[in-house]
Amino acid sequence: MQFTVHAAKTNLSKLIDAALAGEEVVIAKGRKPVVKLVAISQGKFQIGILEGQLEGPSPDFFEPLDEDDLTAWEGGR
Template identity: 65%
Template sequence: MRQVTIHAAKTNLSRLIEAALRGEEVVIAKGSRPVVRLVPVSRGAFTIGLLKDKLGSGPDFFEPMSDKELDGWEGGA
């Protein structure tokens, strides 16, 4: 376990983050009293296409608008 003061943590933050990412326990202390533990954020596995076939189809933005829809956008009655 590595314990550093707040001042040393501000000075060496990049090195401390790298140490935490390597699995080393890093504790930041106020004076001699430990107050914070620096740990990496756990990331869940991201799956592409997770909601495929579950949301249905959305609007096709490349299809031309109907005359009624187009009139609404252009301020027609």
Template identity: 60%
Template sequence: MQVTIHSAKTNLSKLIELAKAGEEVIIAKGKVPVAKIVPIPQHGFTIGLLKGKIKPGGPDFFEPMGEDELGLWEGKN
């Protein structure tokens, strides 16, 4: 589908919905195509994406630091 700039300004929401549905939307200045409206792929967030990929045994971030580690963090060592 090709529309003029004026028509695109008037019907932008409808044209975006058409592009999301897979329609190719071309915006033309006069009869010369100058832009295309294309959808951006939407990726859903997956909970548990790393489940089973992270091995246990790493540092326990909820345990207090030892004096040597604390000194490094505070810039004393």
């Protein structure tokens, strides 16, 4: 849906709700579209989301690698 700048000012809350609902909201100067109102993803980052679901010991990233692993990481065989 397309709105003029004046209509967008008057109905901004409704246009934001429409964008959040996934509708395409375009704002135009006169008849020329100039801006698209897009919702920002609200995904939440959570550390430890798989805690207790993985088998085996978890790696200790602060411990040095053994020689075979270090050689593999450095491109050796």
